Amino acid sequence: MDAWILDESPGRYRWGQIDAPEPHADEVRVRLVASALNHMDIWVTKAAPKPHTPHVPGADGAGIVEAIGDAVDNVAVGDEVVLNPALSCGHCSYCLAGESPYCKTFGILGEHHWGTHGEFVVLPGRNVVAKPASLDWPEAAAFGLCWLTAWRMLKRARLNAADTMIVVGVGGGVSTAGLVLGVASGATVYATSRDEAKRNNAIRLGAADAFDSNQRWPVRADVVFENVGAATWDNSIKCLKPGGRLVTCGGTAGSAVEISLPRLFFKQHEIIGSTMGSYREFEEVLKLVAGGVPVPVDHVYDGLDQFPEALNRLKAGDQSGKLVIRH
Numbered sequence: 053m054d055a056w057i058l059d060e061s062p063g064r065y066r067w068g069q070i071d072a073p074e075p076h077a078d079e080v081r082v083r084l085v086a087s088a089l090n091h092m093d094i095w096v097t098k099a100a101p102k103p104h105t106p107h108v109p110g111a112d113g114a115g116i117v118e119a120i121g122d123a124v125d126n127v128a129v130g131d132e133v134v135l136n137p138a139l140s141c142g143h144c145s146y147c148l149a150g151e152s153p154y155c156k157t158f159g160i161l162g163e164h165h166w167g168t169h170g171e172f173v174v175l176p177g178r179n180v181v182a183k184p185a186s187l188d189w190p191e192a193a194a195f196g197l198c199w200l201t202a203w204r205m206l207k208r209a210r211l212n213a214a215d216t217m218i219v220v221g222v223g224g225g226v227s228t229a230g231l232v233l234g235v236a237s238g239a240t241v242y243a244t245s246r247d248e249a250k251r252n253n254a255i256r257l258g259a260a261d262a263f264d265s266n267q268r269w270p271v272r273a274d275v276v277f278e279n280v281g282a283a284t285w286d287n288s289i290k291c292l293k294p295g296g297r298l299v300t301c302g303g304t305a306g307s308a309v310e311i312s313l314p315r316l317f318f319k320q321h322e323i324i325g326s327t328m329g330s331y332r333e334f335e336e337v338l339k340l341v342a343g344g345v346p347v348p349v350d351h352v353y354d355g356l357d358q359f360p361e362a363l364n365r366l367k368a369g370d371q372s373g374k375l376v377i378r379h
């Protein structure tokens with residue numbers, strides 16, 4: 053198959069041919085119609101994490117089932133499907149309990165497994181779900197990783213309609229997903245960004261207001277939605293109400309933070325870690341986006357040969373929505 057290939061990490065992608073794997077009994081092969089970019093596509097080129105090479109990147113995609121293993125019964129050849137990028141063993145105690153994000157072998161498509169920026173992808177049958185007719189191909193390809201991650205974060209933070217939430221550093225995929233899913237949950241959602249255009253965009257997507265990340269935020273929140281880390285940590289903690297919950301899935305601007313224990317226990321705050329999501333959470337979030345929760349797409353590139361251009365736009369960081377490639 054034709055694909056973007058990483059021969060070593062750290063390294064650079066090259067366009068080339070590589071043998072598409074045959075699906076095992078519990079796997080399917082999907083011909084990709086569209087794939088979407090994530091920062092994972094950059095991190096694997098910097099050995100953070102270091103994938104097995106040669107590697108094909110890409111966590112998100114949607115396409116048409118082309119071949120299925122003998123044990124797959126949830127889809128058939130020719131079905132239009134969306135991909136759940138959260139991979140797990142399927143048989144450990146966590147997986148059997150429906151908590152696959154705790155699985156020891158938990159991984160992400162395009163991280164330690166070949167991903168979606170090629171003609172085909174092979175993945176477990178349980179990781180493909182029928183594409184809802186209400187989603188077009190770019191939306192279907194774009195929501196997986198970020199909307200799943202954000203949805204589990206909101207659930208772990210126990211966000212409810214009476215809550216006020218602040219989404220810190222809005223603009224990236226996960227924070228945009230947190231914003232629109234929070235609004236859909238009925239909560240009052242505020243956003244922060246250093247960038248005025250991103251603040252305005254957040255308000256267009258339903259934020260009650262948006263503030264400069266670097267200044268003191270004028271609201272108090274039940275839930276703070278974080279994936280920035282060190283650069284915004286102090287503001288994020290200070291704006292929590294007593295009993296407030298800070299949920300984080302990353303630290304793109306610094307991973308080491310300081311915690312004041314008296315503030316933590318006197319204010320009875322909770323700091324909650326979260327990563328990716330379970331199969332049930334994927335079904336839930338798919339239902340939400342199929343029902344109208346927006347999946348903002350910044351740009352659709354026509355052809356996989358546009359991947360380097362899309363990657364440059366992702367690196368520049370001025371997009372307001374997902375970057376999608378139509379294959």
Ligand SMILES: [Zn+2]
Nearest residue numbers: 141144147155
């Ligand atoms: Zn497992």
